[in-house]
Amino acid sequence: MAYTSIVIPATRDWKHTLLQRFGDESHFVLLDSNADVSLGIDYTWIAAGGCLKEFTPTDKPLHSLRASRKEHPGWWFGRLSYDLKNQIEKLHSNNDDAFEWTEVRFFLAGWVMTSQNGELTLHLHHDFGDFNHWKGLLSGWKARPRISQPVRLTPQMDREAYINQAKSLLQHIHRGDIYEINFCQQFKAEGVEMDAVAVYSDLVDVASPPMAAFWHANNEWAISMSPERYLKKRGNRLISQPIKGTAKRSSDEREDQQLAFDLRSSSKEQAENVMILDLVRNDLSRVAERSSVEVTELFGIYSFKTVHQMISTVEANLDAKSDMWDAIGASFPMGSMTGAPKVSAMKLIETHENHKRGLYSGAIGYIKPNEDFDFNVVIRTILHDSDKKVVTVSVGSALTSLADPASEWEECNIKLEALEKVLARGSSAGHSD
Template identity: 45%
Template sequence: MEFEFGNAHVFHPNAAKIIDEIGSFPLPSSNTRNSNVIIKPITSKESYFQNFARIQEHIREGDIYEMNYCIGYEGRFEVIDPIEIYLKLNGLSPMPFSGLFVTGDRAVISASPERFLKKEGNTLLAQPIKGSTRRGKTEEEDEELVSKLRNSEKEQAENLMIVDLMRNDLARVGKIGSITVDELFGVYRFRRISQMISSVSCTLPDDVSFAQILSKTFPMGSMTGAPKIKAMELIDRYEDFKRGWFSGSMGYIDTKGDFDWNVIIRSVVIDQHHGTFYFGVGSAITIDADANSEYEECLLKSQAIFEVFDNL
């Protein structure tokens, strides 16, 4: 097995063994039976609306401009296969930044549409998502919904706040004057949802490290709000669950120091030892946001996860 890194070629001494292990890795061949999955909300609808109003009051008082407020769900099971759940979830809702991470008895199953950061050479790219709508049942309805999302002043305002936040974060690690908004308010269609995605990049100094990049940019602005520190304080106050791995990031780093990392959303965190799991869904709250619409957006984002567990 030969890998090319820049101008160098690297031959892995155990290539044949690795390929055999990948080829023989067991995949689930049938549905898990008798899983007895029970899911219940951590955040009630009443609590959501009460906290929504309190968060908007913070906006009126000038504490924040925008906050990503999430609600949680928790579940119990008898038998579950993380690989099966991952394949089913990404079968229902295929996403470009999906991933499966298993360590010991814990697993993260992600069908994420969002990139956090990508480094290629000296270029660092962030692609925050803010703004969502369901897919239409017909081509005409879908075009109408996409057009409405693309031209929504409210959705654009939410997206722009996070773009500004990411510009500020990248400016902390990038070369002076190198921050570029490569795309603003791009609308991308996935199987179940259309999302507004912007792209922000910068040029990195040669000596910046991975740890330095993360320390200046994590957590991602799309999952916190603006200003970031105050939004995080309010998230800790008002959310009814601890996010843990949810809204974190997973990805890879290669031998050149390039990397690509996602945002852990549309994801399930499983604890096999205790037979439990949880997941969160959220949306941005601004002064113009409507509580009913934002709650419906949360339900839309959780739909595929519920369908997976309903059909085990």
């Protein structure tokens, strides 16, 4: 094995320490369940850094990543941007691109720390150095106070334009061109110098979602408060958990229970959920053993810190002739962020949205040395390019035949609210252990 594993005593708040110490390094990732294991998450959290090699192929990226993986096995961390669809499905995107990031980016980690069942384990790649080398990176270091200045977001599509475009999409739905579509809008700020570690620390205290991610690779920063899993592989088992259906939490216990019950009982939310569920089943069937695709949970209600979510779970056994890259190629982008039928929905997304989604609607996650992996859906996420000094936040909602454009506009603003508030007030973090 290329890694040596060492059990680390819980003598400090390691998650916080690693984020504070390495968050500004050229490559650092923190994937955090916030101690919520309800989605079948294997690790309470994973942190990784010490980039040994980076992979950013632009031509046939999944094919290139497959070849690179054979040459450089190990712990990989990375992201898939929504516009990878253009190479998977031979589509195109001509809309404005705020960042111009590559469609995929992965790196081979020199060190990885995992928290699992109360045990901390440090995995050190032989090319990175030994434990003393790693300890030396923390020697004499103290957390510093961090302050991120307020950021004011500007919508890239006003209410009138949004409603007109939503009405146009509804015409396509009523004609039978599509059944459902995820229609998104982007909010943007320019001239921004942001301390992403401070913003992440502030946001994660507010939301505590089960698929949170902090991603930093050179000029790229992502602060993701995602509750949604895109795809997980454990052995030959594939697991996807699309979300369709959201309700705000209430501080009143009885009202909160009623909100969850109403969400579970909503025929509109169930209809949206099952449409995407069928799409995911179809995607996985392309790489699954015959008759192995199954819905293991339908319309499950999961209560997180700020919202209730309706989540269904689809599982399948990966066919022996297919590998992890085939599974991603068959199912990406995730149906919950496109609509159905998928290709038709993506074509209409291109003509009705006025921006490239980039990493929004994409995925962030890890690949273990044994090829198991887990990726989130990049939603409820702040994206930042520190070279361009640009911040974007995108939000969307699912349109079906029952949708009211004005209500969908309001739903988008509700989803934006928590992220916008944290950005607008500024953030601070940092202390010694």
